[in-house]
Amino acid sequence: MIEIRNIKKSFGDKTILYDISATMQAGKCNLIIGASGSGKTVLTKCMVGLFTPDSGDILYNGESMLQMPEEERKQLRQKIGMLFQGSALFDSMTVEQNVMFPLDMFSGLSYREKKKKVNEVLDRVNLKEANKKYPAEISGGMKKRVGIARAIVLNPKYLFCDEPNSGLDPQTSLLIDKLIKEITTEYKITTIVVTHDMNSVMEIGDYILFMHKGYKQWEGSNKEIIYSKDEKLNEFIFASEFLQDAKQMRMLEDSEKKK
Template sequence: MIELKNVCKRFGDKEILKGISAIMEAGKANLIIGASGSGKTVLMKCMVGLLEVDAGEILYDGISFSSMSNAERKHIRKEIGMLFQGAALFDSMTVEQNVMFPLEMFSNLSYRERKKRVDACLARVNLQDAHKKYPAEISGGMKKRVGIARAIVLNPKYLFCDEPNSGLDPQTSMLIDKLIHEITVEYNITTVINTHDMNSVMEIGDHIVYLYEGKKQWEGSNKDIIFSKDEKLNQFIFASQFLQDAKEMRQQELLNQRSGTG
């Protein structure tokens, strides 16, 4: 679990994060959504320690990240997996070498043990036959799956995903969403995802924090969104008339299910 308590961040005279409080729960896909410039990326950078907060606290399982020593922060970072927006694979390394890289940096495992762990992670993301391929030889969706394998190779307690569906077609995006959600539940990981993808929001949004101009405007689940009366959230999620009509149809479907009709 990661808890945000009244987190504030500014750059010069510009206030980016304005007192954000939320709890990112273990075993759930915690999504941070909002328009460009709303503060999503800055918030994630604060959570992983790339930026220091100006006020408030970020707590990892009840321990304040801000007050940790360098040694304690280093330990926490070993428990963090990161899936970058463009996968960020090393072009000169094979798939196997990319996934093994964190183990070489942060573990004392033998080569045989590292190889076994890499094989298991690549199998988990359905890439059993890609070990010796280079990033240039695989598709965008496969690169994201390699990125996921690398992110989980150290058995992280926390997983951060920055726009995991960026540049992918809708079908591949759904597969990546499903994989991230399965891994989150399977290993009880606290997963935090920055996204603009509304399919992700509706499919895997166990817990959603909507930022608007640096403030937490709304918080809830993907099911709560259907019945939300927050005007700013509805304008962001259901921007077109088609999506507004789809929301009304889904609302009615859920109401029918609750009442036992339909």
């Protein structure tokens, strides 16, 4: 679990985050959504320690990251997995070498043990035969799965995903969402997903934090979002007439069922 308590962040005289508080639950997909410039990236960078908040606190399982000694922070960072927007694979390395990279950096395992671990996570993301391929030889969806395998190879307690469906077709996006959800539940990871993808919001949004111009505008689940009366949230989520009509239809159907 990650608790964000009254986080404020400014750069010069420009305030980016205004008193943000939220709780990201273990075993859940916690989504941060909002338009460009809403502050979600800055908030995420505060959460992983790349930025230091001006005030407030960030607690990992009840312990303040901001007050930890540097050695404890290093240990915490090893419990954090990252799935980057463009997958960020090393082009000159094979799939196997890419996934093994965190093990080379942070584990004292033998090569045989690392190879076994790599095979396990590649099997988990359905890439059993891809070990010796290079990133240029695999599809965008496969690259994302390699990125997920690399992110979980150290058995992280926390997983941060930055726009995991960026550049993917709708069908592949759904497969990536399903995989993230399965891994989150299976390993009881606290997963934080920064996304613009409304399919992801509706499919895997156990908890959704909607940010607007640096403020926490709304929070809730994908089940609650349909019934939200927050005007700014509805403008963001149901921007098109088609989606507005779909929302109205869903609300009518649910209303009929309750009668």
